[in-house]
Amino acid sequence: MTKNQLVRNAQTLGIISAAIAVVACSTFPGGAVPTLKAATGANLPNCSALADQIKLPNTKIESSALVPAGTIKLGNNAVSEHCLVKGRMHERKGADGRDYAIGFEMRLPLAWNGRFFYQGNGGLDGAVVPAVGALGGGPLTGALMQGFAVISSDAGHTGPQTPFFGSEPQARLDYGYQAVEKLTPMAKQLIQSAYGKGPDRSYIGGCSNGGRHAMVAASRLGDQYDGYLVGAPGYRLPYAALAQIWGAQKWAAIATPGTTVKNPMNPNGTLPDLASAFTSEERATVSRAIANKCDALDGVVDGMVQATQACQAIFDIKKDVATCTGQRNGACLTETQKSVIAEVFGGAQTNTGQRIYANFPYDTGVAGANWGTWKFIDSLIRDPLAISTIFSVPPKPLNPLQENVTERLAMFTSTNDTYPESGWSLMTPPQESKPSNMGALRARGAKMVLYHGVSDAIFSAEDTRQWMERLSQENVNPGSDFARYFPVPGMNHCSAGLATDQFDLLTPLVQWVEQGIAPQAVVAAARGAGNAGGVNAELPTSWSPSRTRPLCAYPSVATYNGSGSVEDAKNFSCK
Numbered sequence: 299m300t301k302n303q304l305v306r307n308a309q310t311l312g313i314i315s316a317a318i319a320v321v322a323c324s325t326f327p328g329g330a331v332p333t334l335k336a337a338t339g340a341n342l343p344n345c346s347a348l349a350d351q352i353k354l355p356n357t358k359i360e361s362s363a364l365v366p367a368g369t370i371k372l373g374n375n376a377v378s379e380h381c382l383v384k385g386r387m388h389e390r391k392g393a394d395g396r397d398y399a400i401g402f403e404m405r406l407p408l409a410w411n412g413r414f415f416y417q418g419n420g421g422l423d424g425a426v427v428p429a430v431g432a433l434g435g436g437p438l439t440g441a442l443m444q445g446f447a448v449i450s451s452d453a454g455h456t457g458p459q460t461p462f463f464g465s466e467p468q469a470r471l472d473y474g475y476q477a478v479e480k481l482t483p484m485a486k487q488l489i490q491s492a493y494g495k496g497p498d499r500s501y502i503g504g505c506s507n508g509g510r511h512a513m514v515a516a517s518r519l520g521d522q523y524d525g526y527l528v529g530a531p532g533y534r535l536p537y538a539a540l541a542q543i544w545g546a547q548k549w550a551a552i553a554t555p556g557t558t559v560k561n562p563m564n565p566n567g568t569l570p571d572l573a574s575a576f577t578s579e580e581r582a583t584v585s586r587a588i589a590n591k592c593d594a595l596d597g598v599v600d601g602m603v604q605a606t607q608a609c610q611a612i613f614d615i616k617k618d619v620a621t622c623t624g625q626r627n628g629a630c631l632t633e634t635q636k637s638v639i640a641e642v643f644g645g646a647q648t649n650t651g652q653r654i655y656a657n658f659p660y661d662t663g664v665a666g667a668n669w670g671t672w673k674f675i676d677s678l679i680r681d682p683l684a685i686s687t688i689f690s691v692p693p694k695p696l697n698p699l700q701e702n703v704t705e706r707l708a709m710f711t712s713t714n715d716t717y718p719e720s721g722w723s724l725m726t727p728p729q730e731s732k733p734s735n736m737g738a739l740r741a742r743g744a745k746m747v748l749y750h751g752v753s754d755a756i757f758s759a760e761d762t763r764q765w766m767e768r769l770s771q772e773n774v775n776p777g778s779d780f781a782r783y784f785p786v787p788g789m790n791h792c793s794a795g796l797a798t799d800q801f802d803l804l805t806p807l808v809q810w811v812e813q814g815i816a817p818q819a820v821v822a823a824a825r826g827a828g829n830a831g832g833v834n835a836e837l838p839t840s841w842s843p844s845r846t847r848p849l850c851a852y853p854s855v856a857t858y859n860g861s862g863s864v865e866d867a868k869n870f871s872c873k
């Protein structure tokens with residue numbers, strides 16, 4: 299079966315599920331969901347004149363210039379000729395005396411498909427990442443290449459202002475959600491001015507903090523976007539970051555005393571070697587133990603554990619990994635290590651038992667380098683900086699290994715005269731724990747597609763799964779007719795790991811919004827030797843370099859059909 303055939307099969311499944319949803323909708327509140335009218339394209343008549351022509355409130359357009367075809371590539375694929383517009387919104391003097399603005403760029407295809415894509419960027423923002431709307435790990439395609447007009451922004455601060463912008467009251471609000479609120483209507487007006495009509499359909503997407511931006515927009519800007527592509531959403535970012543601090547203290551307690559590693563943020567500095575608590579060899583051992591227990595649950599032993607939920611029910615770190623009888627040798631864990639690992643996977647809690655963040659699923663990608671970097675390095679650098687400057691009221695430095703996480707937790711919901719909005723409020727979607735406010739979005743015909751690496755070490759895939767479950771419990775996703783979640787087994791944070799991490803979930807999202815074709819299975823590829831999007835060097839040599847798998851809408855699982863090559867997605871079905 300070719301990729302197109304698989305997509306067609308998925309479409310058939312989608313039509314069936316859509317039909318079921320229509321039949322069933324009379325029993326659910328809200329009624330049937332509409333399919334929105336498809337976008338129609340237009341051509342860009344002029345690029346260089348735009349900078350002088352476009353006059354928008356609170357906006358300075360700095361330049362507009364043609365970018366020739368092929369100047370930007372994703373993999374071997376050239377982005378066609380387009381117009382690059384650069385500008386700034388809301389230039390101002392900050393309370394800290396620094397100059398702030400919301401820097402942005404828009405890339406406008408000469409042959410436009412009638413759609414707008416807001417590219418949410420990752421990390422702490424602070425950079426206008428090229429507005430190509432790149433999709434999936436090792437991207438081979440993106441929104442710009444597909445004909446969207448794309449915006450990207452720094453979310454209101456520059457790189458040198460990161461993370462200190464977090465103490466400037468307006469800059470932290472812009473980072474949290476207000477930059478998206480301000481840029482969205484501006485971008486639509488700019489598109490109107492450039493093409494002679496505004497976007498017919500609008501989409502927002504990103505991964506990590508970009509996924510958070512999309513998730514927050516679904517809650518705050520439900521009338522502005524028709525499709526939300528939510529990758530590894532750090533939608534409870536302050537809590538995920540605090541869980542990292544809590545975790546660092548757990549690792550530190552069993553790390554080898556006196557060992558250090560280089561501090562990547564400071565060439566002359568060192569950090570405690572938290573990885574000595576759970577070495578890469580030991581993580582590979584745990585990965586193999588998970589595979590030994592769970593690989594066959596999806597019908598084939600292929601080095602991939604697709605049946606994540608079934609695996610959680612049977613994998614037991616204490617029983618399924620050898621216990622060291624003498625010195626640690628990489629192939630076993632001590633009882634103490636097992637206890638700490640179980641505690642970290644079980645999810646961070648305060649010393650009074652209050653849950654700080656979600657648990658993490660056991661999955662083979664625990665062996666990935668990215669997993670270790672997040673747990674053992676970023677927990678000592680990135681997370682403390684973000685917590686101290688952006689999420690806390692008032693801002694207050696912290697030493698990750700000394701911090702009282704219970705006291706810090708209270709600072710996420712506190713306010714004062716300088717910071718009238720709490721860190722929790724500015725970072726998370728309103729009513730994130732009770733997503734019934736998604737009902738209006740659903741009724742309007744908007745759609746959400748979520749994805750998450752099951753072996754993400756910073757934002758837990760379990761947190762995303764639980765959000766989906768809450769949607770169902772509140773009856774705002776009957777028949778999965780509004781939101782669908784695609785876990786990516788083995789994948790670390792947004793890419794990498796023991797995974798097929800190269801995929802395009804935007805195209806199926808557009809088909810769902812504009813054609814009513816609900817996605818059930820989307821083909822993802824491994825990035826083995828020769829992959830144009832960049833090779834994932836951690837893939838086992840036993841895998842074909844071009845292995846493919848369907849990503850399956852939760853709770854269905856990519857299950858082997860019983861015959862045919864295990865390297866080919868066509869021999870798997872979502873069951």
Ligand SMILES: [Ca+2]
Nearest residue numbers: 593598600602
């Ligand atoms: Ca398997």
